[in-house]
Amino acid sequence: MATTIGLSNAEKSEASAFGLSKITLYQLLSILGLFALWEIGGLVPISVAFPTFSETTVALFEMIADGRMIAAYADTLKPLLIGIGISAGFGVTLGVAMGLNRRFQWFWEPIFIVLQAAPVAALIPLITFIYGIGLAAKVVAVIILALPIIVLNSYKAVRNASASLIQMCQSFQGTRLQQIWKVIIPNASPVIFAGLRLGVAAGFIGVILAELLITPTGIGDLITYHRSVAEYAEMYAAVFSVIVFSAITVGSLERAETRFFRPDKKVGR
Amino acid sequence: MPTSLQSMPRADDGAPVSKTENIVEVRDITKFYGTDVHALEKINLGIPVGQMTTFLGPSGCGKTTLLKIIAGLLEPTSGEILIKGAPVSGPGPERAFVFQDFALLPWATVLRNVAFGLELRHEAKNEREKVARHYIAEVGISGFEQKYPHELSGGMRQRVGLARALAVNAEVLLMDEPFSAVDEQTRRKFQEDLLHLLAVEKKTVIFVTHSIEEAVYLSDQIVLLSPRPGRIHSIIRPEISRDAGPDEIRRDKNYLDHVEEIWQDLRKYLE
Ligand SMILES: Nc1ncnc2c1ncn2[C@@H]1O[C@H](COP(=O)(O)OP(=O)(O)OP(=O)(O)O)[C@@H](O)[C@H]1O
Ligand SMILES: [Mg+2]
Numbered sequence: 451m452a453t454t455i456g457l458s459n460a461e462k463s464e465a466s467a468f469g470l471s472k473i474t475l476y477q478l479l480s481i482l483g484l485f486a487l488w489e490i491g492g493l494v495p496i497s498v499a500f501p502t503f504s505e506t507t508v509a510l511f512e513m514i515a516d517g518r519m520i521a522a523y524a525d526t527l528k529p530l531l532i533g534i535g536i537s538a539g540f541g542v543t544l545g546v547a548m549g550l551n552r553r554f555q556w557f558w559e560p561i562f563i564v565l566q567a568a569p570v571a572a573l574i575p576l577i578t579f580i581y582g583i584g585l586a587a588k589v590v591a592v593i594i595l596a597l598p599i600i601v602l603n604s605y606k607a608v609r610n611a612s613a614s615l616i617q618m619c620q621s622f623q624g625t626r627l628q629q630i631w632k633v634i635i636p637n638a639s640p641v642i643f644a645g646l647r648l649g650v651a652a653g654f655i656g657v658i659l660a661e662l663l664i665t666p667t668g669i670g671d672l673i674t675y676h677r678s679v680a681e682y683a684e685m686y687a688a689v690f691s692v693i694v695f696s697a698i699t700v701g702s703l704e705r706a707e708t709r710f711f712r713p714d715k716k717v718g719r
Numbered sequence: 720m721p722t723s724l725q726s727m728p729r730a731d732d733g734a735p736v737s738k739t740e741n742i743v744e745v746r747d748i749t750k751f752y753g754t755d756v757h758a759l760e761k762i763n764l765g766i767p768v769g770q771m772t773t774f775l776g777p778s779g780c781g782k783t784t785l786l787k788i789i790a791g792l793l794e795p796t797s798g799e800i801l802i803k804g805a806p807v808s809g810p811g812p813e814r815a816f817v818f819q820d821f822a823l824l825p826w827a828t829v830l831r832n833v834a835f836g837l838e839l840r841h842e843a844k845n846e847r848e849k850v851a852r853h854y855i856a857e858v859g860i861s862g863f864e865q866k867y868p869h870e871l872s873g874g875m876r877q878r879v880g881l882a883r884a885l886a887v888n889a890e891v892l893l894m895d896e897p898f899s900a901v902d903e904q905t906r907r908k909f910q911e912d913l914l915h916l917l918a919v920e921k922k923t924v925i926f927v928t929h930s931i932e933e934a935v936y937l938s939d940q941i942v943l944l945s946p947r948p949g950r951i952h953s954i955i956r957p958e959i960s961r962d963a964g965p966d967e968i969r970r971d972k973n974y975l976d977h978v979e980e981i982w983q984d985l986r987k988y989l990e
Contacts (some may be wrong), residue, residue, distance in 0.1 A: 617792055618822035621810050622836040622887065632839070636826050714826045714867040 501683040510687035518672065519691060526668030529585055530657045533592025537649055541600030542642060548601070549608025549638070550630065558601070566598035570656065574663045588660040595656035596649040603645020607638035636711065643707040647700045654696040741765035742891060742923050743789060748798035750784055757948040758784045762798070764951065766891070770939035771917065771924045775931065775981065777988045781949030782927045783819075783895055789925065790816050790893050802891075815889035819896045821876045823868040829855065829879050830864040836887035847886075854882040857919075859912060874905035881913075891923045899929065910937060911965055931985070935959070935977045936968060943981065946988050955981065 485503045492502025501509075513519040548555040574591060581587040611634045619629045635642075661670020669688050676685035708715045743766035750759040758781040766772050774782040787793040789800055791810040799806045802813055810816075815836070823832050830851055831838070837847035855861055858878040860871075868876055877897055884892055898906045910933065917924060928934050934941050935957050943952040957977045959968060968974055 612822075614818060614820050614822045615824065618816070618818060619839070621790055621792055621814075621816040622839050623810050623812065624839040628839055632835075633824070636824070712826050714869065 499680075499682045501686050505683040506686045506690055509681075509683035510691060513672075513684060513687055519688075522668045522672050522688070523695075524668075526657055526661065526670070529588035529660070530592055530653055532585075533589045533656065534596060534650055534653045536589070537593050537596040537600050537653065538646055541597050541649065542604045542646070545601040545604025545642070545645070546608050546630075546635065546638075548605040549611070550634070555605065555609075559605070562598040562601045565594065566602065568594075570595055571659060571663065574659065577660075578664055583665045587664050588657060591660035591664070592653045592656040595659075596653040599652055600645045600649040603648065604638070604642045607641030607645070608634055610641070611637045639707065639711045640715075643703065643711070647703050650700055650703065651696055654692060658692060740767050742768040742803060743925070744801040744804075745785070745789065746799045746801065748785065748788055748795045748800070750781065750788060750793070751796045759788075759795075760948040760950050762949070762951060764942060764954075766923060766925060767940065768890075768923050769921055771926060771937055772940045772942060773934040773938040774925070774927045774942050774944060775929075775934045775985075776944030776949065776952070777946050777985065778929070780944045780946050782944060785944075785949065786893050786895055786925060786927050790814055792816070812887065813889055814891045814893060815884035815887050817877075817880050817884045817892060817894040817897050819899060821868070821880045821900075823876060823879055823883075825868055828865050828867060829860065829871070832868065832879055833882045833886055836883055840887075850886050851882070854885045855879075857885065857916065858882045872901075872905075874901040874909060877901060877909070885916075885920065885922075889922075891925065894924065894926045896927050896929065898933065906933075907965070913937070914961065931978050931981045932969075935974055935981065936965075941981070943984060952984065 488503040488506075492500055492505065495502075510519070544554075544558060548558055570591070573594065577587050577590050577594075581590050615633050615637060616629060619633045624632065657668075658670055658673075661668055662674060666674045669692055672688040673685055676682070676688065745762050745764040745766075748759055748762040751757055762785060774785060776782055784793060788795050791800070791807060791814065794808075801807070802811065824835065827835070830848060833855055834842075834847040834851035837850060842850075852861075852864065855864060858881050860875055860878050860882070863871065863875065868879065871879065877900065881894075881897070898909055901909065914937065926934075926937065936959075938957060941955040941957065943955065944950065945952040955977065957974070959971065959974055959977075961968070963971065
């Protein structure tokens with residue numbers, strides 16, 4: 451539990467020590483370095499199927515401009531949003547319940563531990579067998595990947611809630627409900643949110659896997675199609691866009707968290 | 720010991736005056752953790768109203784355990800706690816706890832933390848913040864209302880914990896080593912502020928400490944506990960006049976004698 455929080459706190463204290471610009475500078479350097487390596491790798495070339503960064507970027511903007519990318523995202527986002535919505539709502543609720551109640555924990559924990567360890571790509575044929583090749587199958591693929599992470603993180607977050615704060619709430623005669631809403635959940639929220647972020651990232655993997663392995667639609671279709679006609683710049687542009695999109699989504703979740711749940715973490719930035 | 724006198728009117732039964740003045744009575748409290756950790760053995764104790772009582776004893780002798788049992792945060796294995804003559808189980812509005820590790824909500828401002836006890840009682844926001852501001856001023860941290868706990872020093876956090884306990888207007892304050900996390904200067908300043916505050920607020924205080932000097936300096940009554948299982952070794956009433964200044968008290972013969980006497984008692988346990 452402490453690792454994720456401790457890390458982000460360390461980053462933040464650095465920010466206050468050196469000022470924001472220095473952090474941003476290093477982050478930019480890291481990204482630019484990656485792009486430079488990519489460009490060099492494409493120029494060498496590592497393989498004919500590996501385009502340079504600049505070719506990929508050009509292809510990306512073309513695809514955005516002619517609307518292909520946007521249409522593809524409209525397709526991909528639908529199962530993703532439904533799947534993430536269900537996983538987040540159900541996952542956080544179940545995880546919190548497991549943290550608060552031993553029986554829930556005993557019953558559900560093994561199921562999600564097994565699910566989390568399962569090789570999901572191997573399960574996808576099974577999903578098609580049960581749910582067909584439509585939207586439902588893709589939603590299920592997202593849920594299978596996202597739900598266990600969200601449940602297990604929420605559960606651990608609640609289980610590790612500060613005993614001393616709970617006792618404090620008791621000493622002021624807080625009811626069990628007040629204890630849960632005013633102490634346990636805010637106390638657990640950083641880890642719950644870490645789980646949500648990981649769950650969203652896993653959901654992206656799930657939806658792309660489903661689009662590659664079940665029926666090619668959306669981004670998965672773009673990737674499959676451009677590979678089959680050997681337009682590698684376009685293919686990588688599609689892959690690259692997923693990474694960027696996923697990173698932006700996860701980043702905004704973090705902002706939403708600090709803003710609405712943990713105002714204390716904003717101080718000193 | 721009798722459990723027949725549960726009902727309130729104990730004052731008329733001709734009991735000695737000192738008994739009726741006890742706001743808290745500890746009756747035959749025994750505590751086991753599990754089956755083999757014997758923390759407390761038959762503790763009997765009266766806490767006089769409006770006075771400062773200190774629990775002093777070697778580490779692990781059960782001071783925190785006893786304090787938390789009085790607070791209603793721990794169940795005794797046997798025995799009972801009476802508040803104003805009536806047995807209680809669990810925390811109640813007449814007692815407020817000041818935690819050794821402060822136990823402040825990290826995501827709440829000082830203002831909300833101090834008002835938290837009142838928030839749990841569903842007091843209106845305006846009302847509880849007014850009370851909170853009053854006690855924030857009283858413990859000397861005005862101007863920090865909108866800060867978060869991690870922006871405060873240890874001593875200031877402890878003051879927030881104290882203000883929160885004062886804000887619920889409980890008659891009995893229970894403090895577990897409230898000064899152990901602060902440096903010596905802050906500690907002395909805090910001790911003086913506390914004495915001053917208690918003279919104003921007229922609270923009954925039960926206080927756990929490791930420091931003999933602190934106990935003698937602050938207390939009306941010192942309860943010396945023996946090592947595990949904790950028993951009452953002796954009860955000492957230093958009766959130090961608080962009219963003198965803090966530095967004079969610390970040079971006072973009576974004060975120094977008590978410190979020495981307690982030290983001789985406690986030293987036996989170290990050998
Ligand atoms: N939850 C627990 N489970 C088992 N044993 C415990 C528990 N809490 C305390 N004990 C044991 O009970 C004894 C009394 O503990 P307590 O914390 O009351 O001591 P203390 O006098 O406050 O010590 P210190 O001065 O170090 O704070 C100790 O030996 C401790 O190991
Ligand atoms: Mg203790």
